Amino acid sequence: MFDPVEKLKEFIRHPSVSTDPKFREGMKGAQEFVSSLLRSLGFSVDVVATKLHPIIFAQRAGEKHWPHLLIYGHYDVQPADPLALWKTPAFEPTVIGNRIYGRGAADNKGPLLTNIAAVAQALEDNPKLPLRITFLVEGEEEMGSPSFPKFLEAYADKLKEADFVYLSDTALPNENQVVLTSGLRGLALLDVHVTGPNGDLHSGLHGGVLLNPIQALAEILATLHTPEGRVNVPGFYDDVLDVHPWERDELKKLGADEKAYAQFLGIDTFYTTPGFSPFESVRFQPTLEFNGIGGGYQGEGTKTVIPSKAFAKISCRLVPNQQPDVIKQRVMDAIRARAPKGVKVDFVDQHKGDPYVVVPPGRSNTPTDQSPVLARAFRAAEQAVTEVWGRPPIYLREGGSVPIIADIKRKTGLDSVMFGLFLPEDNLHAPNESFNLDVMKKGIETTRRMLVTLAKG
Amino acid sequence: MFDPVEKLKEFIRHPSVSTDPKFREGMKGAQEFVSSLLRSLGFSVDVVATKLHPIIFAQRAGEKHWPHLLIYGHYDVQPADPLALWKTPAFEPTVIGNRIYGRGAADNKGPLLTNIAAVAQALEDNPKLPLRITFLVEGEEEMGSPSFPKFLEAYADKLKEADFVYLSDTALPNENQVVLTSGLRGLALLDVHVTGPNGDLHSGLHGGVLLNPIQALAEILATLHTPEGRVNVPGFYDDVLDVHPWERDELKKLGADEKAYAQFLGIDTFYTTPGFSPFESVRFQPTLEFNGIGGGYQGEGTKTVIPSKAFAKISCRLVPNQQPDVIKQRVMDAIRARAPKGVKVDFVDQHKGDPYVVVPPGRSNTPTDQSPVLARAFRAAEQAVTEVWGRPPIYLREGGSVPIIADIKRKTGLDSVMFGLFLPEDNLHAPNESFNLDVMKKGIETTRRMLVTLAKG
Numbered sequence: 062m063f064d065p066v067e068k069l070k071e072f073i074r075h076p077s078v079s080t081d082p083k084f085r086e087g088m089k090g091a092q093e094f095v096s097s098l099l100r101s102l103g104f105s106v107d108v109v110a111t112k113l114h115p116i117i118f119a120q121r122a123g124e125k126h127w128p129h130l131l132i133y134g135h136y137d138v139q140p141a142d143p144l145a146l147w148k149t150p151a152f153e154p155t156v157i158g159n160r161i162y163g164r165g166a167a168d169n170k171g172p173l174l175t176n177i178a179a180v181a182q183a184l185e186d187n188p189k190l191p192l193r194i195t196f197l198v199e200g201e202e203e204m205g206s207p208s209f210p211k212f213l214e215a216y217a218d219k220l221k222e223a224d225f226v227y228l229s230d231t232a233l234p235n236e237n238q239v240v241l242t243s244g245l246r247g248l249a250l251l252d253v254h255v256t257g258p259n260g261d262l263h264s265g266l267h268g269g270v271l272l273n274p275i276q277a278l279a280e281i282l283a284t285l286h287t288p289e290g291r292v293n294v295p296g297f298y299d300d301v302l303d304v305h306p307w308e309r310d311e312l313k314k315l316g317a318d319e320k321a322y323a324q325f326l327g328i329d330t331f332y333t334t335p336g337f338s339p340f341e342s343v344r345f346q347p348t349l350e351f352n353g354i355g356g357g358y359q360g361e362g363t364k365t366v367i368p369s370k371a372f373a374k375i376s377c378r379l380v381p382n383q384q385p386d387v388i389k390q391r392v393m394d395a396i397r398a399r400a401p402k403g404v405k406v407d408f409v410d411q412h413k414g415d416p417y418v419v420v421p422p423g424r425s426n427t428p429t430d431q432s433p434v435l436a437r438a439f440r441a442a443e444q445a446v447t448e449v450w451g452r453p454p455i456y457l458r459e460g461g462s463v464p465i466i467a468d469i470k471r472k473t474g475l476d477s478v479m480f481g482l483f484l485p486e487d488n489l490h491a492p493n494e495s496f497n498l499d500v501m502k503k504g505i506e507t508t509r510r511m512l513v514t515l516a517k518g
Numbered sequence: 519m520f521d522p523v524e525k526l527k528e529f530i531r532h533p534s535v536s537t538d539p540k541f542r543e544g545m546k547g548a549q550e551f552v553s554s555l556l557r558s559l560g561f562s563v564d565v566v567a568t569k570l571h572p573i574i575f576a577q578r579a580g581e582k583h584w585p586h587l588l589i590y591g592h593y594d595v596q597p598a599d600p601l602a603l604w605k606t607p608a609f610e611p612t613v614i615g616n617r618i619y620g621r622g623a624a625d626n627k628g629p630l631l632t633n634i635a636a637v638a639q640a641l642e643d644n645p646k647l648p649l650r651i652t653f654l655v656e657g658e659e660e661m662g663s664p665s666f667p668k669f670l671e672a673y674a675d676k677l678k679e680a681d682f683v684y685l686s687d688t689a690l691p692n693e694n695q696v697v698l699t700s701g702l703r704g705l706a707l708l709d710v711h712v713t714g715p716n717g718d719l720h721s722g723l724h725g726g727v728l729l730n731p732i733q734a735l736a737e738i739l740a741t742l743h744t745p746e747g748r749v750n751v752p753g754f755y756d757d758v759l760d761v762h763p764w765e766r767d768e769l770k771k772l773g774a775d776e777k778a779y780a781q782f783l784g785i786d787t788f789y790t791t792p793g794f795s796p797f798e799s800v801r802f803q804p805t806l807e808f809n810g811i812g813g814g815y816q817g818e819g820t821k822t823v824i825p826s827k828a829f830a831k832i833s834c835r836l837v838p839n840q841q842p843d844v845i846k847q848r849v850m851d852a853i854r855a856r857a858p859k860g861v862k863v864d865f866v867d868q869h870k871g872d873p874y875v876v877v878p879p880g881r882s883n884t885p886t887d888q889s890p891v892l893a894r895a896f897r898a899a900e901q902a903v904t905e906v907w908g909r910p911p912i913y914l915r916e917g918g919s920v921p922i923i924a925d926i927k928r929k930t931g932l933d934s935v936m937f938g939l940f941l942p943e944d945n946l947h948a949p950n951e952s953f954n955l956d957v958m959k960k961g962i963e964t965t966r967r968m969l970v971t972l973a974k975g
Contacts, residue, residue: 080819140821146717204819232723246722250820259784260603261948265703265918266689268805268835270779270796272789275808275830276743283740286733288858322727327716330860332729342726350721351732352823357810358831362537362661363707363868364597365833365919366809366947373732374815376822378725401745403787411820461722462822490823491718 062185065178065505066161066498068098072136072170073154073163079114079137080204087152088114088200091136095173095198102181104196109216111208114200118216121184121194128434128515129193131223131475132180133465134173134230135202138165139490146492160495167487171496172229172504173198175482179508186509192516195223199465202230205250205412206465213465213472220473224434229504230463231481234315236500239446239507241439242479243308244458245466246347247379247416249388252409253396254372255281261357262367271367272403275356278371281406284399285349285392289335292349292377294395297388302381304345307424311455312340325485343460348378349392374411378460385413414464419476421456431476438478438515445510446480449503480508519642522635522962523618523955525555529593529627530611530620536571536594537661544609545571545657548593552630552655559638561653566673568665571657575673578641578651585891585972586650588680588932589637590922591630591687592659595622596947603949617952624944628953629686629961630655632939636965643966649973652680656922659687662707662869663922670922670929677930681891686961687920688938691772693957696903696964698896699936700765701915702923703804704836704873706845709866710853711829712738718814719824728824729860732813735828738863741856742806742849746792749806749834751852754845759838761802764881768912769797782942800917805835806849831868835917842870871921876933878913888933895935895972902967903937906960937965 072094076087096106096117104119114137123129141151141164149155154163161171183190197220201208213220231242257274258267287293317340323329333342356371358364377388393408400406420427422436446454459481466477482504488494529551533544553563553574561576571594580586598608598621606612611620618628640647654677658665670677688699714731715724744750774797780788790799813828815821834845850865857863877884879893903911916938923934939961945951 080821081817140815140817142817248822250822257785260945260950262783263918263947264805264807264809264833265835266916266942266946267783267800268807268917269794269799269803270788270790271783271785272787273808275811276739279736279739279808279811282733282736326719326724326728328714328728328860330729331727332860333727337726339727343724346726348721348725350725350822350824351730351736351814352721352821353814353816353825354732354736354828355812355816357808358597358599359810359812360538360597360599363831363833364537364809364947365705365707365807367807368810371811374820376721376820378722403785403789459723460725461720485723488717489723490720490821 062178062182065174065501066156069161069171069174070154072174073165074152076152077137077165077200078140079201081140088137092117092200095136098177099196102184109212111212113208116200116208116212117196117198119196123191123193127191127193128518129195129223130438130515131195131197131220131226132176133226133228134176134198135169135200136198137200137203138168138170139203143492148493159498161498162493162495164494166494166496167483168489168494169202169230171501172482175501175504176229176508178505179512182505182509183512190512190516192512205414207412209465209468213468217472220469220475223475224432225438226466226469226475226477227438227480228477229480229482231459231461231479233481233484233500234317236484236497237450238315238452239450239454240457240481241421241442241454242459242481243421243456244381244418245416246460246462247383247385247467248412248414248462248464249377249379249385250375250411250413251389251392252372252374252411254370254407254409256370256405256407257403258367258369261369264365264367268367272401273367274371274404275368277401277404278356278373280401281396281399282351282373285395290332291334292347294349294391296391297347300382300384301347305426308458311457314455315340315457344458345380347380347383350376352376378462379416381416381418383416385415389413414462415467417467417470418458435476441511441514442478442480444514445507448510449507519635519639522631522958523613526618526628526631527611529631530622531609533609534594534622534657535597536658538597545594549574549657552593555634556653559641566669568669570665573657573665573669574653574655576653580648580650584648584650585975586652586680587895588652588654588677588683589633590683590685591633591655592626592657593655594657594660595625595627596660600949605950616955618955619950619952621951623951623953624940625946625951626659626687628958629939632958632961633686633965635962636969639962639966640969647969647973649969662871664869666922666925670925674929677926677932680932681889682895683923683926683932683934684895684937685934686937686939688916688918688936690938690941690957691774693941693954694907695772695909696907696911697914697938698878698899698911699916699938700878700913701838701875702873703917703919704840704842704924705869705871705919705921706834706836706842707832707868707870708846708849709829709831709868711827711864711866713827713862714860715824715826717826721822721824725824729858730824731828731861732825734858734861735813735830737858738853738856739808739830742852747789748791749804751806751848753848754804757840758804762883765915768914771912772797772914801915802837804837804840807833809833835919836873838873838875840873842872846870871919872924874924874927875915892933898968898971899935899937901971902964905967906964
């Protein structure tokens, strides 16, 4: 078996930022890295061209009655900026203690490689393992998977041959407690642009005459939340799914510590949906966040200008059963209705994703028609986690989003077993992202055991 | 006499952005250009070193009883960004029709060169012209003249030898009507920084838990104006000087057209201090503007991050008798009082400048102790303007700021005759700045005649 840490270093060295055309080479490198690794394990690899970054579709053939799992992952990463805040180079993997630092280490290169390594080990131990395995590794997750719908259309029948999806692109609450993720938030993203005068103006010659677009934007954004922490958009909460009692029971098992969490975030006050603790709010409630804002002069010193334009990047995290298009429309309607006179408001539509929920076997609301192989997979994962980590996993919805999970469900009916592997301190989407190598080691062993148990039938 | 247009091209080619250390060479080039031009006219030139950009102090000696004017100008320019919006290169002067395009063309290189050319012509016509002339040309006007107070301290006695200051760093309302500026607004500038979590956070993993600093900043900024257009800071208007009746009469002479002004700005609604027309508001009322805002991800596509920080650049234009330090304190107090819990607010103090007012001779509120040479200078300027432009000048306060004018008054008692030369369409501080070459030609002739009349005693 290959050395997983050395392989992960190789993987991170390919700067695979999907959203930025400057990183085309890095994207290609990362794709070829995954493709050739899977080929070396005996998979037949299909690199499916898309308009932008290809999707890797790799299969291990087997007999029809064998269980068939579809392992999902992505080879692209978030932009690394602001680069100045990185303590080690973003694309030069650096091991310090039991952590490996680098953009993508935790999201999703480390966890994906964990599952590839588990497959490699299981097949090395038993080359005749009675299990069908398909890898589906995309390169556009961090940009909202724009090519995925078309791929899904073309490959739906092939995907339907699988029994369930398996992935590690969700979180562990801490090093000792595994979570099998039972739900994901969706996404609705858009940019709002406010335009005032037809060009930047001297604030002395024209200041006091017209509405500054930065002021207009601030006034609009300030209306979008209540002081108590609710999103102040009409109809925003209409379709929010109630929390099932067993979900609250599972969350209690987490024993999460608010004080430690506040300290980790560096804040002294939480700001949650009223009636929800921070841990409930992030898992069970939707948000409207400002991911970026810009306008006018942002350099050193001063420039006494009234800018022509200002903009903000807005993203909503959605919970079942909110629909991204409905929410986008409601947010745009609210903004248009509240925009002051004297400025023009435009929107740039960005990507979106449906929320997702899966109920493990044996719960009050488990679907009666749940796939028996999915149920066995959940039980095999529970057993493997209990053996390797010394305690059973808990089932929790989480705040993050993997929109294609809901897309696959809608198109093929396949549900997902989500084995979380990254930790809160891994700094996903932020400078100094890292991945815990102990978690990686235990993750490989857990998935390996799950595969072996599942293969036993 | 040199060709003023060719000389202006030379001047613009030196990219003299004072606020940005990258332009050190351009600053040096512009300084040497002015120094050597004045030397070639027979001035004894003193390049006074400062901590940053030197001040040019150049004198033409003469007899003690001759009138003595101090001509002020600046050789530095505003940053040229956003460069993408320039139709011709910012530092490559381009003549199109009767306009010359380039950063600094109108602020202040064209107007300064107009006055230098007028002096050159007057001295060529009469090398023995009985007039003492001092040039004071600084290189830090666009950054708030940080070195000027120290210079003023050291050179106060020399400056006091002059009778008045003469400058062209204010505006013409249109090509046909000269304004002698009777007042300038002051400035109070500061940046506000809002800090939330101790690093950027993944908006899925942590969204819904804490106050986003962009949201906090928007909520703060949104409180700083009333919907009607007043600055909503306690005490902000306490020291605002009433408008004298003759000032309103002069403004009427302007015959300014609101519809044309709105069209020029590209807006459909004015937003002024209630009770003031746009033309009154910009001249007689203070403002609080947002010159820039930034935070989080501003690139293409999306990055689902909760940023750690957000900031805004604030500038207030002040009118007599507001005091910059008092206003800064009141703005900071209001922001601190209104900042929501869960974020930290800090300020970066930027520069400031006092407002200024000068009353021409013969008005209801002309000071009884006004310098007779200043009164003669105003009359000489009125006569020259009437001859060259076909109609007398009007006296108006304007919205812009030349803070050192108030500093000189406070330190030396000298008042200023401000002969406006740039037009609203000159795009000062904005992309595609330009200067009208017909205005330049008439400006040279006006100042030349004023000098000759003044020398007659």
